[in-house]
Amino acid sequence: MARLAVPAPVTDALPKTYDPVGTEARWQQAWETSGAFHPDPSAPGEPFSVVIPPPNVTGSLHMGHAFNTALIDTIVRFQRLQGKNVLCLPGTDHASIAVQTILEKQLKAEGKRKEDLGREAFLEKAWEWKAHSGGTIVGQLRRLGYSVDWRRERFTLDAGCSAAVIEAFNRLHEQGLIYRGEYLVNWCPASGSAVSDLEVEMKEVDGHLWHFRYPLTAGAAADGRTYLEVATTRPETLLGDTAVAVIPKDPRYADLVGQTLTLPLVGREIPIVADDHVDAEFGTGCVKVTPAHDPNDFAIGQRHNLPLITVMAKDGSMNEAAGCFQGLDRFEARKAVVAAMEEGGFLVKVEDYRHSVPFSDRGKVPVEPLLSTQWFVKTEPLAARCREALEQADPRFVPERWSKVYRDWLTDIRDWCISRQLWWGHRIPAWFVVSETGGVITDTTPYVVARDEAEARAKAQAQFSGGTHAHPLVLEQDPDALDTWFSSGLWPFSTLGWPDADAADLARWYPTSVLVTGFDIIFFWVARMTMMAGAFTGRMPFQDVYIHGLVRDENNRKMSKSAGNGIDPLLLIDRYGADALRFALVREVAGAGQDIRLDYDRKSDTSATVEASRNFANKLWNVTRFALMNLGGETPASLGEPDPAALQLADRWILSRLARVNRETAERYGSYGLGEASKGLYEFAWNEVCDWYVELIKRRLQVPAELEGAAREAALADQRTARQVLAKVLQALFVMLHPLMPHLSEELWHGLTAEPEETFLALQPWSALDAAALDDNLEASFAELIQAIRVVRNLRAVAGLKPSQSVPVRFVSGRAELAAVLTAATADITALTRAERVEVLDPAAAAASPATKALAGVSGELQVVLPIEGLVDLDALRGRPGP
């Protein structure tokens, strides 16, 4: 547009509709090649920084990314206009378990397992895949016009992040905050790895409650009872039972506590213990206890010193401890155990039972509580620091209510299982001294934690050479990888150069200004970052946390890959433009962190919501086209500021409105009121600038050729004033809109200002508020004028007048102030209502010359009269039905 815009006559060549696709690509490239968003840490200006939530390299762009991006980029672009030294840092996440799952699936299709390839070859494949797939989402983020510094793009598994992970692990270990031990963990048989509590989702499932008899070893109790009845939803675990618990002090069982039962099928003698965990209200009041396969039973086992018998292998099949059930898959084993119990006469009854079953988020199969040796982070000391900071609103949550959710989770937090039996990810920086345990890693093999193998060797040497350890030292690094979130937890500072304390970016931009993310990862990510940051930087990693909702589909369902109800942002960008999509998403956010719903027609891939925003973009395009046709080839700069004394009523009104909207918009952008900001600008641009101001000045922009002399001079001066105000308003509007519609505003700003391509609106200063222009009274009066014009138009419509018919208009008002405004605006009213003439009378004067055969309407205390005798058949009008 910049090239087409000047000189003026050529503007006729501008298309009537805005075509976003080419324009957006052009500006994206211009911004990027010019380094417009590459900040310099040594540059002046208050620092403002954001690290983006790194999307998984697995994925392609979904609506959630588009939404998050729209919000972040709006904030960041606004701060840049405010003159701050803004860093917005992009990157991607290696998504350990997700990527490995995909790769293993690919291998499986080829009939191979990862073990066939070996670790090295598998990782090579993974990197190849990352190089290929990671580029997809990055390219898609670019299409949104994200004003990030691509030069600083990071990946959670790159060299810098890996160094940070190793350092973090070592420091936590040195502080005693990382430990290794055998505990009951959530085991996902599908991915063959432990997962954390957060990666487990409870699902309601229709199952059964089996009631079994466990016979008393002694044969019969004093009262003649020969067995206890227990109920379970998981019969296969009975093979690992090591006790039956009963309610303490329950008269039914009091005398049995201490006696033993003989476990059916297995023949093991197991004690009857009394434990408070047993609920008197539920079932038989007796609970079978399988400490190695249930978290509650594990706790009971600890209290009563019960043995742990693991009957299941890591792949979900029964192991040798399961006797004749060995080798059966856990679900087959369940059937087999029930059958065997029935056959043995131990089955009392089966009830249908709906209950919650823990599922693995990733594997989509029930997780198995399994005894396993894993690495853990001791979280309480880290969480305590976060809770303390939160008392000073550090970080500050927006909306505030999320701080409670965050705090509650940090209270009574459980330790974090960080080891994963995966290859893709950060390998745990611990080396086992396998020479101590016959060359293999066992649960008791000693280990050293170190920064690298050399350091590990030195440490091991000091501990394990000479004396009883006098044999050649052999080390082997722990084969396991770390939970992806361990590296994500370092993201706000690892990306800025930590652990290098002298890193310029870290010094300049840490802590970051705001984290923008969805509520669904407050625990996964936000809390992990604050815990890690507290430990390593002594500060919370961001000042504010802006929590947004989810994007739901047209049926108000959460969009998800598995449900297949996602809406492809790229389709909408192709159809309507990235600006339209961004504007639509932000415009829906007005409320505080609510989910937003995006309307969508799957048959045609259209969205009325996004289309409305596209239409808005087109409106802006056209009002700029109009301006370019009417500014006589001049720019805001060449026109200069209007002379305050020359301003007309409409000019002063729009300048007052502009000043007010400018102030409101800055406040809204600055306080995460992005939805309000977008709505305010939409209404200002469309309803006030386009619908009223532009209509009002059309008359003044045309100077009739027949005017001569002083009249001509006056008209030209007035034309110049109108041009000055129009240019000023549009220019300021583009600045204000820029955070929301960066490409369009950049394009139109260039068209209007004729600035060179390499000068960017994105880097201009926000227009300062012109406080002197604010005029409450004027705005109120002008609203009355608008109403008066509407009444006239309404009466004309009611009368069925043709647009070409002009009629006299009479206003009657007792309020001198209003009368003065109407009188001053006579020419405007004439133009906008096709009035033959306009008269403004006070009630007395009106009574003196009553208009007969007239239509009348009111607006407040203003009376509007249209004497239309002779133009319209009033009697016919009166007789017709409605309105």
Add this chain to the structure above:
RNA sequence: GGGCGAUUAGCACAGUGGUAGCGCACUUCCUUCACACGGAAGGGGUCACUGGUUCGAAUCCAGUAUCGCCCACCA
């Protein structure tokens, strides 16, 4: 079991003490030289329910109902 959110026009949503609003859809008119991805004029809501506070409540308070979400070890 605990907590949070929502309930306003046909649809989707703003509005948080003072005469009910935006977008889409709908009705009528207008192809007037920025825009039909448009313009003008309209129709449509006892703001979930019940009480309370107040001169005044969609808005504040208490409770109820419905829907949704999060957390929690009931076999």
